[in-house]
Amino acid sequence: MGSYEGYCVKCREKRSFDGEIKDLKNGSKAAQGACPVCGTKMTRMLPKSA
Numbered sequence: 001m002g003s004y005e006g007y008c009v010k011c012r013e014k015r016s017f018d019g020e021i022k023d024l025k026n027g028s029k030a031a032q033g034a035c036p037v038c039g040t041k042m043t044r045m046l047p048k049s050a
């Protein structure tokens with residue numbers, strides 16, 4: 001778990017959210033979590049080699 005900054009499409013605002021790192025099929029990574037305000041799923045793309 002970690003804290004990431006992403007954009008919530010429902011709130012239409014940038015937010016910090018607690019997320020988990022996921023490996024995507026295309027080889028990149030993304031942090032996925034839920035908006036702390038509305039609960040909408042948020043994704044933050046991460047560099048391939050972090």
Ligand SMILES: [Zn+2]
Pocket residue numbers: 008009010011012035036037038039040
């Ligand atoms: Zn939200």
